Amino acid sequence: MQVTxxxxxxxxxxxxVGHIDGQVIFVRFALPGELVEVSVDLPVRAKRRFLxxxxxxVIEPSPDRVEPAWPLAGPLAWGGGVGGxxxxxxxxxGQLAWKQAxxxxxxxxxxxxxxxxxxxxxxxxxxxxxxxxxxxxDLIADEQGRPSMRRRESHERVAIDQMPLxxxxxxxxxxxxxVWSGGFEPNSPIRLALPDQQEGGVEDNFACIVSSKVKAGQxxxxxQVDVEGQTFxxxxxxxxxxxxxxxxxxxxxxxxxxxxxxxxxxxxxPVIWDLYSGSGLFTLPLATLIAPDAQLASIEGSRIxxxxxxxxxxxxxxxxxxxxxxxxxxxxxxRGLPGKLAKPDAVVLDPPRSGAQAAVCQQIxxxxxxxxxxxxxxxxxxxRDTATLVGxxxxxxxxxxxxxxxxTHHVETVGVFTx
Numbered sequence: 001m002q003v004t005x006x007x008x009x010x011x012x013x014x015x016x017v018g019h020i021d022g023q024v025i026f027v028r029f030a031l032p033g034e035l036v037e038v039s040v041d042l043p044v045r046a047k048r049r050f051l052x053x054x055x056x057x058v059i060e061p062s063p064d065r066v067e068p069a070w071p072l073a074g075p076l077a078w079g080g081g082v083g084g085x086x087x088x089x090x091x092x093x094g095q096l097a098w099k100q101a102x103x104x105x106x107x108x109x110x111x112x113x114x115x116x117x118x119x120x121x122x123x124x125x126x127x128x129x130x131x132x133x134x135x136x137x138d139l140i141a142d143e144q145g146r147p148s149m150r151r152r153e154s155h156e157r158v159a160i161d162q163m164p165l166x167x168x169x170x171x172x173x174x175x176x177x178x179v180w181s182g183g184f185e186p187n188s189p190i191r192l193a194l195p196d197q198q199e200g201g202v203e204d205n206f207a208c209i210v211s212s213k214v215k216a217g218q219x220x221x222x223x224q225v226d227v228e229g230q231t232f233x234x235x236x237x238x239x240x241x242x243x244x245x246x247x248x249x250x251x252x253x254x255x256x257x258x259x260x261x262x263x264x265x266x267x268x269x270p271v272i273w274d275l276y277s278g279s280g281l282f283t284l285p286l287a288t289l290i291a292p293d294a295q296l297a298s299i300e301g302s303r304i305x306x307x308x309x310x311x312x313x314x315x316x317x318x319x320x321x322x323x324x325x326x327x328x329x330x331x332x333x334x335r336g337l338p339g340k341l342a343k344p345d346a347v348v349l350d351p352p353r354s355g356a357q358a359a360v361c362q363q364i365x366x367x368x369x370x371x372x373x374x375x376x377x378x379x380x381x382x383x384r385d386t387a388t389l390v391g392x393x394x395x396x397x398x399x400x401x402x403x404x405x406x407x408t409h410h411v412e413t414v415g416v417f418t419x
Contacts, residue, residue, distance in 0.1 A: 001040040002056065007032055010101045012380055014086035014409030015052075025051040029075045029089050031062035039077065041153075064094030069129055070164045070407070072149075081151040082158050084165060085407040092130050096121065096403060099411040103401055106379040111386035111396075119401040119411060122247040130406035134166045136193045136244045141184035147174075165407060167246055170194045177208055177216050184210060193238040195223045196246035207238035220308075225249040227257055227285040234312050236279045237304050245404035249281055252350075252412065255400065256373055257285050259416045260346045263371035264290070267345045273369070274298040275329050275349035275360070280309035282348055282375075287318040296322045297341045299332050329356070333363040344369045355381025358388045365392035372417040382413055389417050 005018040007030045016030040018038070027038055037057040056077040058065065068088040074080030075089075087095050096119045103117045125133060140157065142148040148157035161180040162171050173194050174180055184190065193207040208216040223234045223242065227250065236242050243249045264270050270291055274283045277298035287296050300306045306326040313319040323341060325332055329351075336342060347369045349356055355378065356364075364372055372394060376382035386396060394417040401413045 001042075002037055003040060003053075004035065004037050004059070007034045007036060010098050010105070012102055012106065012409070020051060023051060024049075025053055027053050027055060028086065029055040031064055031090065031094070033060075034058060034062050034065070035060035062094075064091045064097070065089055066091050069131060072158060072160070073407070076152070081154075082149040082160075083152050084149065086409055088407050092121070092126060092406070095130070095406065098409070099401060099403060102409070103379045103399075103411060103413055106383040107386060107396075107399075110380065110383035111390070113386060113390065113396050115396060115399050117399055117401050117413070119403050120251075121403050121406075122245060122251060124247070125403070125406050131164045132167050132171075133245050133247075133404075133406060134163070135170060135196050135246050136191065136238075136242070137163050137166050137170065139163075139190040139192075141182070141186055141188040141190065143186050144182065145184045145186055146182035147179055147184070147190055166192075167194070167196060169196070173206060174208075179208065191239060193217075193221055195221055197224050209239055212239070223249065225253055225281070225285075227253045228289055230285070230288065232284045232288070232316065234279055234281070234284070235308050235315075237308060240302060240305055240308075241278055243281070243404070248402070248404040248412070251402050251404065252375060252414070253282055253285050255402075255414045256282050256348055256375065257289050259373045259398070259414065260286065260290055260348065260371070263416070263418060264345045267291075269293045269295065270345040271340055271343060272296045273341075273344045273347040273349075273364075273367075275347065275356070276300060276351045277305075277309060277324070278302075278350070279305045280312045280324075282350065283309060283322060283324075284312060284316050284318065286348065287313065287322055288316065294321060295341060297325065297337050297344075298322060299325045299327065299329050301326070301328055330359045330363065333360065333367075343367065346371045346373065348373045348375070350375040351381070353378045353381060355385050357385065361385050361388040362392060365389065365394070370419045374415045374417065376413045376415065377410060379411065379413055382415060386415065386417075393419060395419075 015026040038053040040053040068074035073085035073088045139147040142157040146159040148159045188211045191209045206217040277300045303326045310324045313322045397418045398416045
């Protein structure tokens, strides 16, 4: 079904809101204020609470609308449809405005706090036009063995010979390996990883992994991150989690260290919890830069990541001051931490997209931690957890956001909560 409507406002998940005969519709590839033709997704049921659809024609465009820099990621009606860049139709300035509006709206609607958020662009992204920032990409081989991406809401696969969101170095690396030429077993998952800052003396610091098998490079890649003038080095599983934007580890680790320092600067021998700690991105600078006698407890669900965190802290010579625990965060905190570690002076958490959720937020509050630094990749989850933390006696003292996912609706937010 085709309809014509006036787009009203931003929504989450890269969509905008409109109405059809009084019923809400969430529209992909739209912008507020536009008059557009929309293809309504099927099935359409009379009792559905809302509809979804996608722009097929723009009649009155927004000043923020641009031609998609990556047409394959644009609307289906324009020959696009692959995922991964749902704001490709929006100017770079418009993307920042969109993300600011969504964070503020979700914090107001679900977090019950009113706040002004500044969304910061990563250095170099504007010059690159919002492209060439990913250090890792995941593809799948199509029926002809070519690297491909799935077309949205279908099983169709679209063969690609470049990935415009990946760094130029990663695209060149894929070319040298012959990835774009194909030859893979159909349906094989393909992961490519190429750290942006190459650590000197490390050979084969890249990974091409097909169907869980290393085809080139090595499974463990080496990352280095500069924080407050000091370089931290990490060994990371190429198939595991690591911030994918080339600047994200530096930007987020710097923000976390700055926030913790500002709030516990008078504390002697501080205790810090690093929850959902991964391979130790925040653990190393927290253990090194906050205080020479800081004690840390890091908790992470992936045993592989915890093993690497343990290795990374040993290499950084802070292993004796870090207890790296493997397990579910909520259950680990429920069991309790030993001795002084049970009473943190600060808590840092970087949960998955679903957020920390009420149980973990309540456990943090029961610990008595006077400051909580919450790193969030989803503003909706952050807002829900904000409501829980505020209900437990915390105040949102500052919030900032980082546009480390250009061309997408995703935004990384750092909120600082104090008692």
